Amino acid sequence: MSFPIPSFLLEILAELGLAFTQITPTFWRYVLTMFVRTREEWLEFGLAELKQPYTLKRSSGVTGAILLSPRACRSIIRDIPSKDVNWTDKFFVFKVDPVTVGDFDFSRIPMKWNENVELFGTSKMTPELRGLIAALRRGECNWDSFTPERIRAAYASSPGVHRVVPVPLAEPIRPRRDQKDKVVKNKEPHEEPSDANSDSVQSPVVVATPLSVVHPARGDQLESRVPGEVDVEEIAPKQDPGEGASKPINFPTNCRSGSPPTFSYEIDAPILENPEQLAAIWQKLRSPSCELPSLEQMRGRDAYVRMAVANAKAMEACNEYAALMVERLANFPTQEELDGQHTLIQQLRSKLSASQASEQQRAKQVVDLKALLTAKEAEKVALEGEKVAIVGDLESLKAKFKREADLQEKAARRERRAACRLVAKGYDAALDTARGTIRRRKAESAAEIRLQEIRAKI
Incomplete structure (x- = not known):
């Protein structure tokens, strides 16, 4: 099965360093509705715009999961589901190809869940932010109004390049105790109270x-x-x-x-x-x-x-x-988040203690290795001295062997010449003996021939 995944979601996940399966359905709902409203208002949309009305939190139901929650008095979408139950049981596999992710490099998104996600910091209420929230609240902001046709139309439209118009507003202060109840009855707040995901309730101003x-x-x-x-x-x-x-x-x-x-x-x-x-x-x-x-x-x-x-x-x-x-x-955390942070701190402390112990052991090993390295270096210096002495002895032995070889070669030449002379004398004596034998046999042959001739004549 193949289906296109919005590129803006992939870019946000890549910038936050989140895995694709690490975000909750609520995270996707807020990102999708924010994208649709900014496209409809021809405004820019990215991670910078997402950080202003929303804050990043860790899920208390699934360890490691990340969700989005509106900041106080900055809620834009109404009646959006805020509970995700058994959403991890609905995971399925899809093929990563150009049909699914387009030309996006999917390797930019981590395959494993990132446990060190950097959460959003504080965001001050500026005139530009008030203008952005006012612009996004102008249209249909009910969750039921975000139909597939509306989402497809927003996704097919070109991205916006307009900037929001700053909306100046007097800074609020807390009323006196004698005016608090009457102010709540007589004056409607300019901003919408936070939804169920907000951790605090604002006082009347x-x-x-x-x-x-x-x-x-x-x-x-x-x-x-x-x-x-x-x-x-x-x-x-x-x-x-x-x-x-x-x-x-x-x-x-x-x-x-x-x-x-x-x-x-x-x-x-x-x-x-x-x-x-x-x-x-x-x-x-x-x-x-x-x-x-x-x-x-x-x-x-x-x-x-x-x-x-x-x-x-x-x-x-x-x-x-x-x-x-x-x-x-x-931005004050809830009791569940505090408990989770306390548990996380304890885990980090235990990991820190283990890492400190291992670090001390490694430091001891480093000291031992340094001592061993010093001994090896001293041994190396001694071996180099021995090497120099051995090289000197080898050179002297080479010179001695060369002299002895020259002497032996000279003696061998003399002996070879003497042997050659002896062999030549022996050859001459044998040749003389052979010549005498040949002459004697010739003489005997001639005498026998004459004897036969004489006998024949007789």
């Missing part, structure tokens, strides 16, 4: 509005005011309709009676000497009879402005701290 100073522009009020007074509404920020109400304000005594609060101008910063009235200002007092001196005419203007700026900075720092806490809560 409100948007902080920094204090701004508005100069008065109403001529009738300016004329009716006492010099050195200003309306509180021009200084305190207005409250949004959906924002939770504050506690009932305990007005100062002079405000309750309808007379404006009095300030002493004998000090440089009078606003710091009247904390009760200052608290009423920060609690967004809306009493027309409680007026303050004009900001231009106030002697404590610089202190008041510094206080407003410091308050804005404090609220900004509180926003950053709340965002950091929310992010940490979103």
